[in-house]
Amino acid sequence: MASTVLVTGASSGIGATYADRFARRGHNLVLVARNAARLEALASRLTQDTGVTIDILQGDLTRPDDLEAVEARLREDTRIEVLVNNAGAALSGSFIGQTPRDVGRLIALNTTAVACLASAVAPRFAAAGAGAIVNVSSVVGLAPEFGMSVYGATKAFVTFLSQSLALELGPRGVYVQAVLPSATRTDIWDGVDAARLASMMDVGTLVDAALVGFDRREAITLPVLTDAARWDDYEAARKAMVPDFACSQPAARYQG
Numbered sequence: 001m002a003s004t005v006l007v008t009g010a011s012s013g014i015g016a017t018y019a020d021r022f023a024r025r026g027h028n029l030v031l032v033a034r035n036a037a038r039l040e041a042l043a044s045r046l047t048q049d050t051g052v053t054i055d056i057l058q059g060d061l062t063r064p065d066d067l068e069a070v071e072a073r074l075r076e077d078t079r080i081e082v083l084v085n086n087a088g089a090a091l092s093g094s095f096i097g098q099t100p101r102d103v104g105r106l107i108a109l110n111t112t113a114v115a116c117l118a119s120a121v122a123p124r125f126a127a128a129g130a131g132a133i134v135n136v137s138s139v140v141g142l143a144p145e146f147g148m149s150v151y152g153a154t155k156a157f158v159t160f161l162s163q164s165l166a167l168e169l170g171p172r173g174v175y176v177q178a179v180l181p182s183a184t185r186t187d188i189w190d191g192v193d194a195a196r197l198a199s200m201m202d203v204g205t206l207v208d209a210a211l212v213g214f215d216r217r218e219a220i221t222l223p224v225l226t227d228a229a230r231w232d233d234y235e236a237a238r239k240a241m242v243p244d245f246a247c248s249q250p251a252a253r254y255q256g
C-alpha cells in the first residue's frame with residue numbers, strides 16, 4: 001500500500017498541485033490549510049479521480065494550537081511517510097514599510113512552522129530509517145538583491161535547515177529535499193498585473209520538475225537553473241571557507 005503524504009498549504013497553488021500529483025501516484029493524503037472549503041473541494045475531486053483516501057486538517061499554522069495539532073498528527077500517524085512543508089506567504093514592500101507584526105507573522109509561518117513540523121516527524125522517520133521531508137523554499141533566499149528582505153531571509157532559513165537536516169538525517173535513511181522555485185503563477189501573486197503573471201512558470205510544470213528532483217533524491221532542486229554546475233561551484237566556494245571558521249585568530253587584515 002502506498003504511503004500517506006501530508007501537504008501543508010494544500011488549498012491552492014504549489015501545495016494543491018503536490019496533492020494532485022501524489023494522489024495520482026496512489027498516495028493517501030492529509031491536507032493542511034486554513035481554507036476548509038477549498039481543501040474539501042480539492043479532496044472531493046481527487047478522491048473521485050484517483051480513489052485515494054484524503055483527510056483534512058484545517059488550521060492556521062501561525063496559531064500554536066493549530067500547529068501543535070499538525071505536529072501531533074505527524075508524530076503519531078505512522079502511515080505518513082512524506083511531509084511536504086509548503087505553506088507560506090510573501091510580504092511585499094520595503095522593510096521600513098512593514099510592521100513588526102507583519103514580520104513576526106511571516107516568520108512564524110515561513111520558518112517556525114516549517115521547523116516545528118520537521119522536528120515533530122524527524123525522530124519517527126529516523127527511527128524507521130525511512131521517510132521524506134520536502135521543504136518549499138525559494139530562489140529569493142539566495143538573492144538579497146531582489147529586495148524582499150524578510151521573505152528572502154525566511155527562505156534562506158528553509159534552505160539552510162534542509163541542507164543541515166539532509167546531513168543529519170540522510171545517513172539515518174531519511175530523505176530531505178529543498179525545492180527552490182522561481183516566480184510561479186499562483187495566488188501568492190494576487191494583485192500582480194496579467195502581463196507579469198503570464199511570464200511566470202506554470203505551477204504544474206514547477207511541481208513536476210520538483211518531483212523529478214524528488215525521485216532522484218536531490219538535496220537541492222532549483223528547477224530554473226540551466227547550468228547545474230553553478231550550484232556545485234557555489235557550494236564548493238562556501239565549503240572552501242569552512243576550515244577558516246575553526247581558526248582562533250582573526251585574519252591578518254584585522255590585526256593591528
Ligand SMILES: NC(=O)C1=CN([C@@H]2O[C@H](COP(=O)(O)OP(=O)(O)OC[C@H]3O[C@@H](n4cnc5c(N)ncnc54)[C@H](OP(=O)(O)O)[C@@H]3O)[C@@H](O)[C@H]2O)C=CC1
Pocket residue numbers: 008009010011012013014015032033034035036038059060061062086087088089090109136137138139180181182183184185186187188189
Ligand atoms: N508562487 C511563487 O512564485 C513561489 C512560491 N514559493 C513558495 O511556495 C509555497 C506555496 O506558495 P504558492 O503556492 O505560490 O502560494 P499560494 O498563496 O497559492 O498558497 C499558499 C498556501 O499556504 C497556505 N497558507 C497561507 N497561510 C497559512 C497559514 N497561516 N496557515 C496554514 N496555511 C497557510 C494557503 O492556504 P490558506 O489560505 O487556505 O491557509 C495556501 O494553501 C510558499 O512557501 C511560497 O513561499 C516559492 C517560490 C516562488
Ligand SMILES: CC(=O)[C@H](N)C(=O)O
Pocket residue numbers: 090137138139140148181182183184188
Ligand atoms: C512572492 C515571491 O517572491 C515568490 N513567492 C517567490 O519566492 O519568488
